[in-house]
Amino acid sequence: VASWMVEQGVRDLVLVGRSGATTRAQRDQVEALSASGARVTVVAADVASRADMAALLARLRAEHAPLRGVVHAAGLLDDAMLVDQTLEHFARVMGPKVLGGWHLHELTRDLPLDFFVLYASGSGLIGSPGQANYAAANAFLDALAHHRRGLGLPALSIDWGAFSEVGQAAAEARRGARLEARGMRNLTPAEGTAILHALLADDRAQVGVLPIDVRQWIEFYPQLAASRTWSDLAGQARRGRAQVDRGLHEALSAAGPLERVALLERFVREQLGQILRMDGASIDKSAPFKTLGLDSMTGLELRNRLERKLGLRLSATLVWTSPTIAQLVRLLADKWGDGATADTAAPAVETDLKVDGDLADVRALSDDQLVASLAEELSLGRTE
Numbered sequence: 001v002a003s004w005m006v007e008q009g010v011r012d013l014v015l016v017g018r019s020g021a022t023t024r025a026q027r028d029q030v031e032a033l034s035a036s037g038a039r040v041t042v043v044a045a046d047v048a049s050r051a052d053m054a055a056l057l058a059r060l061r062a063e064h065a066p067l068r069g070v071v072h073a074a075g076l077l078d079d080a081m082l083v084d085q086t087l088e089h090f091a092r093v094m095g096p097k098v099l100g101g102w103h104l105h106e107l108t109r110d111l112p113l114d115f116f117v118l119y120a121s122g123s124g125l126i127g128s129p130g131q132a133n134y135a136a137a138n139a140f141l142d143a144l145a146h147h148r149r150g151l152g153l154p155a156l157s158i159d160w161g162a163f164s165e166v167g168q169a170a171a172e173a174r175r176g177a178r179l180e181a182r183g184m185r186n187l188t189p190a191e192g193t194a195i196l197h198a199l200l201a202d203d204r205a206q207v208g209v210l211p212i213d214v215r216q217w218i219e220f221y222p223q224l225a226a227s228r229t230w231s232d233l234a235g236q237a238r239r240g241r242a243q244v245d246r247g248l249h250e251a252l253s254a255a256g257p258l259e260r261v262a263l264l265e266r267f268v269r270e271q272l273g274q275i276l277r278m279d280g281a282s283i284d285k286s287a288p289f290k291t292l293g294l295d296s297m298t299g300l301e302l303r304n305r306l307e308r309k310l311g312l313r314l315s316a317t318l319v320w321t322s323p324t325i326a327q328l329v330r331l332l333a334d335k336w337g338d339g340a341t342a343d344t345a346a347p348a349v350e351t352d353l354k355v356d357g358d359l360a361d362v363r364a365l366s367d368d369q370l371v372a373s374l375a376e377e378l379s380l381g382r383t384e
Contacts, residue, residue: 006033014043015041043056047072048103068113079134117196122159157206214234216300219304248263252336261329
């Protein structure tokens with residue numbers, strides 16, 4: 001954001017953080033901004049401390065050009081399930097978000113600001129397991145934006161999703177990967193600044209920026225299917241995107257049995273490789289999916305991709321009942337109407353699942369498989 005502001009012509013920029021610029025990378029970035037012609041001042045101060053913020057504003061009045069805008073982007077995570085959350089969990093997270101936002105509001109409310117931007121999180125809109133404290137803190141920022149608008153003051157609260165290269169989800173790669181597996185794509189910094197630029201020219205007090213696959217999100221949180229809001233969103237998503245890859249569909253329809261198996265195998269490898277972030281062409285087609293790292297969440301993602309692009313209805317337990325590329329391709333080819341694929345696919349590996357037609361013995365299913373099956377039954381729009 002600082003780099004983008006300098007690119008937009010800002011020439012007096014004050015960056016505030018509890019520790020200031022302490023790492024070599026941070027110092028290099030400050031030097032690069034200064035080399036672009038901007039006066040960049042780094043201040044070590046705690047936004048949750050009213051005394052620190054009052055001292056900062058006094059310094060700005062004495063040493064800098066008049067303050068024209070504020071971007072409040074401070075945040076801290078301290079996750080735990082709600083039953084394990086303590087007052088300390090809430091206090092640590094509320095400090096930078098809630099106290100910081102309120103101090104900045106009160107100390108600048110008499111200044112003629114052009115903008116007052118609050119970087120909130122989508123967790124305040126849709127929730128996030130283990131982050132009740134964080135969701136509440138961000139919901140406060142949303143309320144603060146509306147409060148300021150009611151006073152005739154500038155305010156914009158942006159409920160961001162996760163970012164791929166910056167921010168807390170990026171700092172914890174597994175967190176970002178989990179969100180992607182559940183259906184929420186990470187934003188790039190370039191996308192973020194482009195969206196910020198557009199929103200600053202808009203007149204909204206609060207905007208959620210969440211690139212989310214609604215159907216996939218509901219697969220992981222099936223209780224959302226009962227929500228009117230999520231039901232409406234899912235309906236819009238279905239109407240707004242093509243459900244079938246027409247080119248693939250036509251190629252499979254025109255192909256003979258052997259060619260169709262080859263096309264399906266290449267397609268499955270591509271999808272699996274994208275999900276697991278590996279070269280799909282190098283995967284052993286007889287290797288069990290669980291040895292490749294596929295779990296209940298990524299298994300549902302693979303099912304969703306295959307179902308959507310092929311236009312087939314597939315079980316949520318697909319990767320457990322057909323647990324290798326070879327077996328999965330055979331199943332897909334059979335569903336396409338080719339019953340002669342048994343001799344062309346690789347031999348099946350031994351599994352502990354006994355399948356009779358479309359029904360598996362529930363007692364043989366693992367916890368992951370049961371979770372996937374329940375998600376299938378409870379998810380939105382999956383009716384016979």
